[in-house]
Structures are given as C-alpha cells and as structure tokens.
Amino acid sequence: xxxxxxxxxxxxxxxxxxxxxxxxxxxxxxxxxxxxxxxxxxxxxxxxxxxxxxxxxxxxxxxxxxxxxxxxxxxxxxxxxxxxxxxxxxxxxxxxxxxxxxxxxxxxxxxxxxxxxxxxxxxxxxxxxxxxxxxxxxxxxxxxxxxxxxxxxxxxxxxxxxxxxxxxxxxxxxxxxxxxxxxxxxxxxxxxxxxxxxxxxxxxxxxxxxxxxxxxxxxxxxxxxxxxxxxxxxxxxxxxxxxxxxxxxxxxxxxxxxxxxxxxxxxxxxxxxxxxxxxxxxxxxxxxxxxxxxxxxxxxxxxxxxxxxxxxxxxxxxxxxxxxxxxxxxxxxxxxxxxxxxxxxxxxxxxxx
Numbered sequence: 001x002x003x004x005x006x007x008x009x010x011x012x013x014x015x016x017x018x019x020x021x022x023x024x025x026x027x028x029x030x031x032x033x034x035x036x037x038x039x040x041x042x043x044x045x046x047x048x049x050x051x052x053x054x055x056x057x058x059x060x061x062x063x064x065x066x067x068x069x070x071x072x073x074x075x076x077x078x079x080x081x082x083x084x085x086x087x088x089x090x091x092x093x094x095x096x097x098x099x100x101x102x103x104x105x106x107x108x109x110x111x112x113x114x115x116x117x118x119x120x121x122x123x124x125x126x127x128x129x130x131x132x133x134x135x136x137x138x139x140x141x142x143x144x145x146x147x148x149x150x151x152x153x154x155x156x157x158x159x160x161x162x163x164x165x166x167x168x169x170x171x172x173x174x175x176x177x178x179x180x181x182x183x184x185x186x187x188x189x190x191x192x193x194x195x196x197x198x199x200x201x202x203x204x205x206x207x208x209x210x211x212x213x214x215x216x217x218x219x220x221x222x223x224x225x226x227x228x229x230x231x232x233x234x235x236x237x238x239x240x241x242x243x244x245x246x247x248x249x250x251x252x253x254x255x256x257x258x259x260x261x262x263x264x265x266x267x268x269x270x271x272x273x274x275x276x277x278x279x280x281x282x283x284x285x286x287x288x289x290x291x292x293x294x295x296x297x298x299x300x301x302x303x304x305x306x307x308x309x310x311x312x313x314x315x316x317x318x319x320x321x322x323x324x325x326x327x328x329x330x331x332x333x334x335x336x337x338x339x340x341x342x343x344x345x346x347x348x349x350x351x352x353x
Contacts, residue, residue: 021069083113087120099128137299141188148177187316190248191299194323201242201327208270208277209234211243215250216268223254227263234270237277239350241328249324250281252317253344257283261341277350285341288334296334297322321346 086104093101102124105117155174158164193199216230223230250268257266264284271278288296299319321344325332330348337343 080113083117087117090120090124094124094127099124099131145181145184148180152177184316187320191316191319191323194327199245199323199327201245203240203242203328205238206241206243206246207236207238208241208246208279209236211247212250212268212270215247215254219251219254223258223266226258228258228261229265231265231267232269233267235272237270237272237350239277239348241348245324245327249321249346252320253281256317257281257342260286262286265339272350275349277348279346279348280343281346282337282339282343283341284337284339287336287340287342293334297332318344 083103083105090101090103102121103117105114152174155164155170155177159166159170164170190199212232212234216232220230254266261283262285267280267282269278269280269282271280297318299316322332325346325348328348330346332344332346335343335345
C-alpha cells in the first residue's frame with residue numbers, strides 16, 4: 001500500500017535524522033569540551049575533565065532526547081499521513097466509479113497538504129457535476145429526438161399501410177419534422193463545439209447595422225403575420241466578428257420571442273459605448289420565469305410558463321446565443337425590459353477603428 005510505504009519511509013527518515021542529531025550532539029559536546037580543556041589555563045594539572053559518570057549522564061540525556069524526538073516524529077508523521085491516506089482512499093473510490101468520494105483535510109495547519117485535499121475535492125465535485133450533466137443531456141436529447149422521430153415513423157408507416165395519402169400537405173408536415181431534427185442537431189453541435197473551445201469562427205470586420213437590417217428585411221413579413229412589430233435603433237459600428245454566427249444568434253433571439261413573447265413590439269438596438277458594442281433585444285413580455293432567470297442560458301432550461309406555451313422549441317435557443325457570444329469573447333445577460341418583457345444584452349469588444 002502506497003501510504004503505508006510512505007509512512008515507513010517518513011518514520012525511517014525521521015529516526016535517522018534524530019539518531020544522527022543525537023550522535024552529533026554527543027561527539028560535538030565531547031570535542032568542544034576537549035578543545036576547551038586543552039586550551040584553558042584553569043585545566044592545567046587536571047588529569048581528567050570529564051568523568052565516566054558525566055558520560056553516563058550525557059548518554060541518558062541524549063537517550064531521553066531521542067525518545068522525545070521519536071514521539072514527536074510519530075505524531076508529525078501521522079498528521080502528514082492522515083490526509084494523504086484519506087486522499088489515496090478517495091482516489092481509489094473515484095477510480096472504481098464512486099464520484100461522491102471526498103478526502104478529509106485533517107490538520108489545517110499543514111497548509112500545502114490541506115490545499116492539496118481541497119483541490120482534489122474540487123476536482124472530484126467537478127467530475128461528479130460533469131457526470132450528472134452528461135446523464136441529464138443524454139436523457140434530454142433522447143426525449144427531444146423521440147417526438148419528431150415517433151411522428152415521422154408513424155406517418156411513414158401510415159403511408160405504407162395506406163392509412164394516409166402521401167399528398168403535399170402530409171409530405172410538408174414530414175419536412176417540418178425533419179427540419180426540427182436538423183435544427184436540434186445544429187444547435188447541439190454549436191453548443192458542444194463552443195463549450196469545448198472548437199467552434200469555428202471566421203472573424204472579419206463587420207458592419208453590424210447592415211447585418212441586422214438584412215435580417216430584418218427577411219423576417220419583417222413573418223413577424224407581422226405573427227402579430228409582431230420590429231423596431232430598430234441602430235448606431236453605426238464595425239466589429240470583428242463572424243457574421244454568420246452573429247446572424248444565427250440574432251435569429252435564435254427572434255425565434256425565442258416569436259414562440260414565447262406576447263404579440264407586440266420587438267426592439268433591437270445597437271450602441272457603441274467606450275470600447276464595447278452593446279446589442280439589446282427586448283420584447284413586451286411576459287419575460288422569463290423567476291425560477292430560470294438565473295440559468296436561462298443553460299441548455300434545455302425551461303420554466304413552467306415556457307412549457308405551457310411551448311411551440312416546437314428544443315430549449316437550446318438561448319444556450320446557442322451564449323455559446324456564440326462567448327466564443328467571440330463577449331458576454332450576454334438577461335434583465336426585465338422597460339415594458340415588462342425580456343431584455344437580452346450582448347456585449348462585444350469593439351468597435352474596430
């Protein structure tokens with residue numbers, strides 16, 4: 001066992017040091033008194049300066065010192081080894097799959113050892129959180145894929161059995177389900193690549209005002225049909241970004257508003273402030289539920305109101321926005337809008353001079 005072997009090594013090393021120190025004190029004292037006796041005038045005519053009884057007393061004192069040093073060494077070794085042994089046991093439990101194992105720090109006066117145990121426990125907690133997140137992701141992805149796949153299988157089987165006619169309307173409904181699957185796969189790909197630091201960005205100077213205006217032209221008619229009015233308040237700012245990814249983030253925000261916001265005004269504003277470019281997206285309500293406002297940008301997060309108003313969303317829209325913005329080195333946050341709705345603020349470094 002590693003810890004027992006280390007214990008023997010520590011105790012052996014301390015015992016060796018103690019014995020060496022005792023012998024050094026003994027012979028050093030003898031040598032010092034010999035030199036002092038030889039050169040001191042008061043020692044003339046004296047046959048012997050250190051008697052046998054003196055040697056016995058000195059030997060007893062050194063022996064007692066060795067006992068005290070051995071006891072102190074054992075206690076110190078235990079203080080050092082207890083947290084290390086706990087660390088070794090916890091590491092073996094984690095290796096065997098028990099991610100809940102934690103090491104005990106022991107004596108906090110041993111600063112480096114206590115910090116080592118704290119770092120180990122923090123690592124173990126992160127591993128446990130990652131495993132839990134992976135389990136949740138797998139279950140949620142399976143749930144999200146099941147609905148469109150079930151519909152596709154049922155419709156296609158019905159067409160094969162002659163229950164449904166393969167007319168244009170039925171085929172269009174199947175295409176919508178395929179689009180839903182494709183969007184889910186692309187959103188998962190974007191979030192996963194961004195979290196792993198491998199999201200491919202083609203950065204170049206982009207006039208954000210022009211990109212937003214192009215997107216508005218494409219979406220304006222559809223938004224009007226859904227009862228929304230798009231208002232723009234755009235300053236002229238050039239930022240070094242990936243134009244396609246920024247459009248993807250804006251489209252995710254628009255789609256999120258179309259699904260969950262009250263019919264009314266959607267306002268997009270763009271301002272250059274100091275060394276930042278601030279892009280705000282606001283609607284007229286009802287905003288995010290209080291239970292998810294703090295974690296709105298985490299994947300598959302939905303509040304009770306969002307679930308009730310669900311219209312085909314996969315719970316990844318805002319996490320895609322966060323992934324894209326953070327990949328650009330920016331930040332995104334949520335706050336209630338002035339009109340009682342949701343306000344999403346994107347901060348990007350810039351503008352480019």
